[in-house]
Amino acid sequence: MTRLLFRQLGMLFGLGLLSACQTNVPAGLPSQTAVQAPADVQVPTQSALPQANGEVLGQGSVRVALLLPLSAEGTSAQVGREFRNAAALAMEDVGANTLQLVIKDTGRDATRVQAAASEAVLEGSSLVLGPIFAADVSAAAGVTRPAGKTMIAFSSDRNVAGSRVYLNSFLPGGVVTRTVSYASQNGVRSVLGFFANGPAGDIAEQAARAAIQANGGVMAASVRYDGNEASIQQAAAAAVPVLMQADGILIPEGGPTPTAILGALRSNGGDLTGKRLLGTGQWTTANLSDPALQGAWFADSDQQRLTAFKARYQGKFGTAPTANAALAYDTVVMAGSVVKRFGPAAFANSVIEADSGYAGYAGVFRFEPDGTTQRGYAIYEVSAGGATRVVNPSPRSFSGS
Structure with a gap:
């Protein structure tokens, strides 16, 4: 067979x-x-x-x-x-x-x-x-x-x-691919990505670049950072000059990181108006009630x-x-x-x-x-008060099957 x-x-x-x-x-x-x-x-x-x-x-x-x-x-x-x-x-x-x-x-x-x-x-x-x-x-x-x-x-x-x-x-790359692919197919043609230093960040960046390229978009810039305030501030300062070229900002990490990066961008003069924020299922550990995250898209398993x-x-x-x-x-x-x-x-x-x-x-x-696994993920949108809603459901089958 x-x-x-x-x-x-x-x-x-x-x-x-x-x-x-x-x-x-x-x-x-x-x-x-x-x-x-x-x-x-x-x-x-x-x-x-x-x-x-x-x-x-x-x-x-x-x-x-x-x-x-x-x-x-x-x-x-x-x-x-x-x-x-x-x-x-x-x-x-x-x-x-x-x-x-x-x-x-x-x-x-x-x-x-x-x-x-x-x-x-x-x-x-x-x-x-x-x-x-x-x-x-x-x-x-x-x-x-x-x-x-x-x-x-x-x-x-x-x-x-x-x-x-x-x-x-x-597998960490799959959820990044789903987020970026959906965003690229829905008006986000240029992405500014923030990736933590280390193997997980390497995988996320590689998956993001491949998904953006596959959907005809561009990576405006890829910025790396360590898990401390000084490094995040430095990364944000480096990203501000290219922020205007980006339709979306990808932050795969969860916890306090999304709020910290967005705050650092603003404190360095960055204008986030009209930028679609993109994340992953790790955002379920973030403070989604932060108004700065409202309207963000992230991929996760069907909850x-x-x-x-x-x-x-x-x-x-x-x-x-x-x-x-x-x-x-x-x-x-x-x-x-x-x-x-x-x-x-x-x-x-x-x-x-x-x-x-x-x-x-x-x-x-x-x-x-x-030996790796391909999974189907849903796309969630963050709404007022930190609630989330499905804007694109997880697939019930694979394309072409």
């Missing part, structure tokens, strides 16, 4: 279920003729699988391992527990007879990560999910890749993606879907999860969906990389051949 075949079928593998509590999750397209799995591909039955070490959820004939830092110190363990709980919630929806999910505790130690990955391989796991953190992904890949096992991890560091290692995460997920999670486990936990839910249900549809061929590259992608609580997503 090739990616062209999946494109021709035009299938969106919907992860949404039909229960009333999940009406905000996309249900996907109507069922279509399933691609037949190759006859010579076999998956062991549950009785043929060796005993698994770890928490086991479900009794399906296809085993999937989930590597999490459950016994790590500090916030790492909290993140691990959220992902475990989200996966358990997903297993309730997938059905106990679809998958057998084995949850393995890795801590944050490379040796334990590799030991857990080795166990997963020896126990007959057809797919490995996790780890969460970049260093752990690299450690696990050193085991799973030589063994010919596919891994879907949750790191946002695209450098650890690659052959047989996919990332289902919120209605994520709110539905958080409500379900809190109802089950008593606490509100982070948005990242939805990635674990979506990935487990994705695994169950393709097993139901494709059986023994479920985790072939041609299935995982289907152009039509998948849909879940964190929105539509699809895996690229380089």
Whole structure:
């Protein structure tokens, strides 16, 4: 099977279920003729699988391992527990007879990560999910890749993606691309960009330049800064001479940074009249009630879907999860969906990389051949008092699918 075949079928593998509590999750397209799995591909039955070490959820004939830092110190363990709980919630929806999910505790130690990955391989796991953190992904890949096992991890560091290692995460470049593309298509032809020094700023600048160029616009200037007042003032002073040439001002960082940069521009004589402010989902941590941010556009995940997920999670486990936990839910249900549809061929590259992608609580997503993920984001506009409204909804499918 090739990616062209999946494109021709035009299938969106919907992860949404039909229960009333999940009406905000996309249900996907109507069922279509399933691609037949190759006859010579076999998956062991549950009785043929060796005993698994770890928490086991479900009794399906296809085993999937989930590597999490459950016994790590500090916030790492909290993140691990959220992902475990989200996966358990997903297993309730997938059905106990679809998958057998084995949850393995890795801590944050490379040796334990590799030991857990080795166990997963020896126990007959057809797919490995996790780890969460970049260093752990690299450690696990050193085991799973030589063994010919596919891994879907949750790191946002695209450098650890690659052959047989996919990332289902919120990669920082994607949300910048969505913001800038929408703005470029809606009158913002010249952009002044502020990017923090460091790898995240490098990624944001690269994504912004590519999106602006792809939409026929120009980068009026790119200004870099460190996270202190003096550096921001210096960056603003350097930007003021080109401010008149820009239709929009892009500030990917959240927290106090947008307000600080705009204040620095004004204090250096900059005129912000008529400039469209552009941000990212990080702006949910900014002071959106600042009048200077009114009318700004930023891309973020569909908050209605994520709110539905958080409500379900809190109802089950008593606490509100982070948005990242939805990635674990979506990935487990994705695994169950393709097993139901494709059986023994479920985790072939041609299935995982289907152009039509998948849909879940964190929105539509699809895996690229380089292991990275393309996601669908909504565009929000900041209104009076810090409220936000959707001005361009997140896509329900990918263009051309």
